[in-house]
Amino acid sequence: MDYGKFKYQESKKQHEAKLKQKVIQVKEVKFRPGTDDGDYNVKLRxxxxxxxxxxxxxxxxxxxxxxxxxxxxxxxxxxRLRTDLEEVGQVEQMPKMEGRQMIMVLSPKKKK
Structure with missing residues (x-):
């Protein structure tokens, strides 16, 4: 097998592996203390x-x-959010204050 063919096959393998991996993004949803039920339900969804x-x-x-x-x-x-989301997510970072914001990070539960 020549070297050019080998390099081509290696680059194809790397490209396939790159396509299969999923990049995890962090999505942010903003609330206020006075967020009412209608808006709460939309953001919860x-x-x-x-x-x-x-x-x-x-x-x-x-x-x-x-x-x-x-x-x-x-x-x-x-x-309330934590209890509503406990079937689909788990708390990765407990609520903490950062300046004028309280932040909590959730990650998806592992699929069995």
Missing amino acids: NLVRFLEEGDKTKITLRFRGREMAHQEIGMRMLE
Whole structure:
């Protein structure tokens, strides 16, 4: 076998392997402490879709003005999200404050 044919076959193998691998993206969904049920359900549906497609999700809860004094409302919302999404995702990073935002990262559950 000549060297040119060998190099061609190796590049084909690498190209096939590259096509088969999936790049995991991080999708972000933003909430506010006052997000009502209608908007909550739409965003929840998007989160479920992202997790089922195999992407990680970053949930950002943004506080503005006096909302910073009531961070427990945001914590309750993130807990509610965690319980609503426990069938399709698991918490990778627990909720933590970063400036005026509370951030939680979810990853998809492993398929059996």
